[in-house]
Amino acid sequence: MDYVSTRGASPRARFDDILLEGLAPDGGLYLPEHYPRLQREQLQRMQPLAYAELAFEVLRPFVEPMPAQALRDSLRRTYTAATFGSDAIIRLQPIDSRLTLLGVSQGPTLAFKDMAMQWLGHLFEQALEPSGGELNILGATSGDTGSAAEYAMRGRRGIRVFMLSPFGRMSPFQTAQMYSLHEPNIHNIAVQDVFDGCQDLVKAVSADLEFKRRWRIGSINSINWARVAAQVVYYFAGYLRSVRSVGDPLDVTVPSGNFGNILAAHVAREMGLPLRRLVLATNENDVLDEFLRSGVYRPRSTEQTHHTSSPSMDISKASNFERFVFDLLGRDAERTRRLFEQELARKGCFDLGAEPAFARARQGMASGRSDHATRLRTIREVWEQSGVIIDPHTADGVAVARQHLEPGVPMLVVETALPAKFDATIREAIGRDPERPQAARGLEAKAQRFVVMNPDVDALKAYIASHCAA
Numbered sequence: 001m002d003y004v005s006t007r008g009a010s011p012r013a014r015f016d017d018i019l020l021e022g023l024a025p026d027g028g029l030y031l032p033e034h035y036p037r038l039q040r041e042q043l044q045r046m047q048p049l050a051y052a053e054l055a056f057e058v059l060r061p062f063v064e065p066m067p068a069q070a071l072r073d074s075l076r077r078t079y080t081a082a083t084f085g086s087d088a089i090i091r092l093q094p095i096d097s098r099l100t101l102l103g104v105s106q107g108p109t110l111a112f113k114d115m116a117m118q119w120l121g122h123l124f125e126q127a128l129e130p131s132g133g134e135l136n137i138l139g140a141t142s143g144d145t146g147s148a149a150e151y152a153m154r155g156r157r158g159i160r161v162f163m164l165s166p167f168g169r170m171s172p173f174q175t176a177q178m179y180s181l182h183e184p185n186i187h188n189i190a191v192q193d194v195f196d197g198c199q200d201l202v203k204a205v206s207a208d209l210e211f212k213r214r215w216r217i218g219s220i221n222s223i224n225w226a227r228v229a230a231q232v233v234y235y236f237a238g239y240l241r242s243v244r245s246v247g248d249p250l251d252v253t254v255p256s257g258n259f260g261n262i263l264a265a266h267v268a269r270e271m272g273l274p275l276r277r278l279v280l281a282t283n284e285n286d287v288l289d290e291f292l293r294s295g296v297y298r299p300r301s302t303e304q305t306h307h308t309s310s311p312s313m314d315i316s317k318a319s320n321f322e323r324f325v326f327d328l329l330g331r332d333a334e335r336t337r338r339l340f341e342q343e344l345a346r347k348g349c350f351d352l353g354a355e356p357a358f359a360r361a362r363q364g365m366a367s368g369r370s371d372h373a374t375r376l377r378t379i380r381e382v383w384e385q386s387g388v389i390i391d392p393h394t395a396d397g398v399a400v401a402r403q404h405l406e407p408g409v410p411m412l413v414v415e416t417a418l419p420a421k422f423d424a425t426i427r428e429a430i431g432r433d434p435e436r437p438q439a440a441r442g443l444e445a446k447a448q449r450f451v452v453m454n455p456d457v458d459a460l461k462a463y464i465a466s467h468c469a470a
């Protein structure tokens, strides 16, 4: 399988080439040149498979030319009961007669990002082993991505993580989750700036190609294709374990920020998984809801981005969205390039509302937005009706899902985090604390290890170089 850029001006690449890359050289994003298509009989055969075996079937075409055995080993090591809490790996939890949570937050950091990141940890280590090579992962986080990356890479041979976070701006739980790691290969760098400032530093370091090559720096941010691919698997598992027979209709609602998670649902459907409708849920930062309602994509500025009680969805622009637009436009790379390179730069937005392709895409999708009051009310209602406590992001999903229920079609809502991670909002909603998984108890009391740094590219480079050489 070759990968092509959404802007059409980058050389074709293989899975290994793009594993550690962010943008393609032409500024676009890599996608497989086509989506493998699975027939109904194949899906039926996949229905009883254990998670790792299912993942093998789904991912095999994407990772070529990786040997089948290497892929299988990496998946069997990743998707274990020890890491994800049960042999099922995912959890299907009904909250009423029509809505079921697709629980993908059973991993070590209590959010769905573990599902992909844990696999990357095994994959990288496996790739480095024969050569004894080294890899330095540089990233910025506002909370969930950084901890998922650190828990996936902690203690792995040949790998270091340099994770930038905005000093004093994460929740106490998120801060403790990251900063309480003491493995020498994990470097928590608390930057005296907001998240966007952290991301700018990462971009500045990555733009220095000589530095990047010299210190073998890679990234695993939200546009990383391997992360999207790994997330495709849980839509297969969720569907195949929910329906009586393959072909039965099922809708799915995805709480969305950077469009990564719902892109994975789109890919699963393109591969032949009979998901009927994909419903996208946003919080007050409703860039994507606006697009699906009107066809207008209008990224916001940092100042226009709201700080909400579902903070992992507080985005100003959706970094994976270009992949979806490329597909929507029938993979017209020239059009995609014009929209993202020229129209966005010139006008700050583009409008696909009059496109027949947009109308077609709308038939298989829906969207809605939630806000703080809706979020709290939804957490309270679900708790009172079913005894289940849901996290604020999942609550946005449930609230929007309820606006889009149709007779005879069950709905999955992706549970993107466990409530323990956002307990202040849970207390505000229902006046009590959510239960904490055993491993997360007493987290805030543990000693924390991090360095504080000014937003200074040279200081960051010096820090990285000195810790790589050591």
Ligand SMILES: *Cc1c(COP(=O)(O)O)cnc(C)c1O
Binding pocket: 111, 112, 113, 144, 145, 222, 255, 256, 257, 258, 259, 260, 261, 262, 312, 313, 393, 416, 417
């Ligand atoms: C990352 C995250 C999201 C948003 O996912 P995208 O792939 O960026 O759309 C939603 N909820 C939680 C809890 C997250 O950590």
